[in-house]
Amino acid sequence: MKHGRIIGFLLVLLGLLLAAPMPVLAGDVPLPHPVKAVKGSQCVEPVDTMRREHMNFLKHQRDDTLRGGIRGAKHSLRQCIDCHAIPDPKGASKDRTVGPFCTSCHEYAAVSIDCFQCHTAKAEDGGKQSSRWRHKAGGENLLSELRTHLQGSTKEARP
Amino acid sequence: MNRLTDATRRKLLKGAAALSTLALAPGVMLVRPAVARETGKPATSNVRWGLLIDTAKCDAGCDTCVTACRTENGWTGHDRPQTDPQWIRKVTVTDKRSGAALSLPVMCQHCAEPPCVDVCPTGASMKRADGIVLVDKHICIGCRYCMMACPFKARSFVHEDVTDQKPHAPRGKGTVESCTFCVHRVDDGRMPACVEACTEKAGRGAMIFGDLNDPNSDIAKAVSKHVTTRIRADLGLDQGVMYRGF
Numbered sequence: 063m064k065h066g067r068i069i070g071f072l073l074v075l076l077g078l079l080l081a082a083p084m085p086v087l088a089g090d091v092p093l094p095h096p097v098k099a100v101k102g103s104q105c106v107e108p109v110d111t112m113r114r115e116h117m118n119f120l121k122h123q124r125d126d127t128l129r130g131g132i133r134g135a136k137h138s139l140r141q142c143i144d145c146h147a148i149p150d151p152k153g154a155s156k157d158r159t160v161g162p163f164c165t166s167c168h169e170y171a172a173v174s175i176d177c178f179q180c181h182t183a184k185a186e187d188g189g190k191q192s193s194r195w196r197h198k199a200g201g202e203n204l205l206s207e208l209r210t211h212l213q214g215s216t217k218e219a220r221p
Numbered sequence: 222m223n224r225l226t227d228a229t230r231r232k233l234l235k236g237a238a239a240l241s242t243l244a245l246a247p248g249v250m251l252v253r254p255a256v257a258r259e260t261g262k263p264a265t266s267n268v269r270w271g272l273l274i275d276t277a278k279c280d281a282g283c284d285t286c287v288t289a290c291r292t293e294n295g296w297t298g299h300d301r302p303q304t305d306p307q308w309i310r311k312v313t314v315t316d317k318r319s320g321a322a323l324s325l326p327v328m329c330q331h332c333a334e335p336p337c338v339d340v341c342p343t344g345a346s347m348k349r350a351d352g353i354v355l356v357d358k359h360i361c362i363g364c365r366y367c368m369m370a371c372p373f374k375a376r377s378f379v380h381e382d383v384t385d386q387k388p389h390a391p392r393g394k395g396t397v398e399s400c401t402f403c404v405h406r407v408d409d410g411r412m413p414a415c416v417e418a419c420t421e422k423a424g425r426g427a428m429i430f431g432d433l434n435d436p437n438s439d440i441a442k443a444v445s446k447h448v449t450t451r452i453r454a455d456l457g458l459d460q461g462v463m464y465r466g467f
Contacts, residue, residue, distance in 0.1 A: 128357050131264030131349055133408050140388060180358055180393030182386045 094170040097163055101145040106136045113167075116142075120177075139181060147185035158185040257410035264351040269333075269461065270402055271352075271433040272416070273440050273449060274325055276466035278427035281324035284311050286428070289418030290328075293403060295387040306377040306392075308400045309415060314467065323467055326415065326428075328400035329354055329375040330452065331461035337367035337376065346397075352461050353402045361396040368397060372453050375399050402430075402461075433461070 099105065105112055107119070119137035126132045147158035160183045168175055177183075258264065290309045291297065298305035309328040315321070331354050337346045338354065345361035348354050356367075356376075368376045376399040383392045389405035392398055403413035411417075416428040431440035443449075449463040 124359060125357075126263075128355065128359070129347060129349070131258070131351065131404075131408060132261055133258065134260030143388075180383070180386065180391035180396070182388055182391070184385075184388075186388055 091170065094166045096166045097146075097148050099145040100148060100158065103145075105145070106141065139177065140186075143183065143185050147183070158187065159183045160185070258408055264349050264353075264408075266350045266352075267434060268351040269433045270331065270407060271431065271440050271444075271461040271463065272331075272402070272413075273429040273443050273463045273465060275427045275429075276323045276325045276464055278425045279323070279325050280425070281311070281313055281322070283324075283423055283425065285418045285423040285425075286326050286415035287311060289414040289422070290400070293387070293406075293414035294390040294392075294401075295385070296392065296398070299381060304378070304380050306379060306398060308377070308398070325464060325467075327373060327375070327452070328415075328462065329371075329402075330373050330458070331400075331402060333459035333461070334457065336370040336372065336458065340366040340370040342366065349404075353404055353407070354399075355401055355404065356397050356399065358391065358393060358396040358398070363395040363397065365397060372456060372458075 107115070112119075116137075120139060120142075123132075123135050123137040124139070126135060127138070143160045146163040147160040148162055149156075149158050151162065161178065164175065164177075164183075167173075287309050294308060296306045296308055309326055311324055312327045313322055313324045331352055333348075333352060335346070335348055335354050338348055340346075342364060343360050343362055345357045345359075346354070346367045347357055363378065365378055368378060376397050378397050379392055379394050382394050386392050390401070403411075403415075406413060412430055416430040419428045420426045429440045429443055431438035433441055433444065435441055443465075444463065447465050449465050450467060451458075451460045451463055
């Protein structure tokens, strides 16, 4: 009898402990809103796939590229940076960096990545753009595209 | 291990000797070592990248190759010669009896049997199929065994935080690094930065880069015509970097 009561009490306590954090999670931490890609065209995979699998794509391809010497495959970190790097929101630097795009979700998910301890997070434009970017967007178009994008993204509400 | 046997290579080099009569005028260099590898195709052991350095054309006062490497790969020092990164350095060798000296650049020698790969506990130190020896910094733990194993003092350790890396040459604190034969350029069908600078900036043409397995390449022709040496050849590491004139 005595044991039953203690177990019952513990179960109630456990239930309370489990239930307690739920409203905090739902209410206090806002969902991340990653900035739209500057390039604005289609990503290499559907958005849902990218959200779940980008880390696997990147890890797989880094081994293929470095160890196997395969170049130009579609899941490249440079390609991520090319499209998703945005201008410094504080305006301290002219370079576009991918940092804000990555951290918006990673901070929410408490994921600590170390890609950019070695790789540069900066896009290759600003005088010497990567050929891929120059090919598709054109130097002059970049600024106007950025402007349109930034205006668009402030109004845009995400689902 | 997926490379040509010594016998096969000898045959190829003999073929190169026969073809060398058809060679262009001496000193004429091809600007590109090969065509860029197709997108999505891996490096293969049909190619063995090599570098031949002519010490007669190299001068003690010239460090154009070192500067070019720094600029290309973005490694800089902190005025601490003991620990500063050093992908390529100029070394002066003096004959003690006669006092005669020669100067030559020393970098990763891209061994066919690399001791750095043998000792690496994680597999980070690796040799690509085409003979380029690299550090996979994704899995390098910074133990520096490879630095101790390398007979050429070719590798260095990054002691400081690094910022503003080149997009094609990621570098980070806590990992080991060395000459990559400018793998990003080679895969693109271009010459390593040091070789290009030696010819175009310094006007010396002391470095020939190319595919040792291709009998028609400049390097295979030169190797079959002239006596070449490898540093510490007694170790039998079959380096990709060869020297001429000492």
